[in-house]
Amino acid sequence: MAKSLLLKHYRGAPAPVNDVRMDQWTPEEVSAHMKYMHDFAARLEGTGEFVDGQALAPEGTWVRYDGEGRPPVTDGPFAETKDLIAGWMVIDVDSYERAVELAGELSAAPGAGGKPIHEWLELRPFYSNPPTITE
Template identity: 75%
Template sequence: MAKYLLLKHYRRNSGPENLVDIPMEEWSPAEIDAHITYMNDFAARLEESGEFVDGQALAPEGTFVRYDGPGRPPVTDGPFAETKDLIAGWMVIDVDSYDRAIALAGELSAAPGKDGKPIHEWLEVRPFYGVPATVNE
């Protein structure tokens, strides 16, 4: 088994050409609840199969920080809502293969959004660097 990070990217107007992404702030409370239920049910199913490690949604606000020599590091507001791409959350999975990680990311991308339609959310699939495969006994 190998661990992968599924990094959820929220992009505006990023789906197929005939799909216009509708910002979550324009979804009804019921549509938001359906989306969250889908995500929770997905994670619960992976918990049952032993493939779920951890996951979390992220708030849209954040801060960029970098080292710039001694003293207080420079801080910049971000990420910015007007940008095309925001990181909306993440999930860590522990699966048998890269193909399984890709299949699960594709399924997670189908989470419902406005009017119950799949949001076609982009997910970045990244293996953990230098982390050995899990040993199951």
């Protein structure tokens, strides 16, 4: 399997089972969630399966090339949208099954009331280079 990307979606579709928006969590609930994420990454660092990860701010800008020189810029994405990427983690595991297992654990991060949020995570393998043929 090699490297895979786990994308965390903020209130993505389908919605988490524990559907309480993070901006409505108490500071203690946010801290517990962040500690879970940190401890999860630290554990994977110990097994050599963690590559990198970051949380993303809800503010952002859309940019695209328009063929005219300076690319147009528009506001967004917005935290109110149904599908905002909240963060990502890159893992390097031996199998698809292990990647699914870890994604399931990450989905159980605590949310409001300390209950697992059961969020959907997007699991995306990285393209790997085709083998080099030498003659």
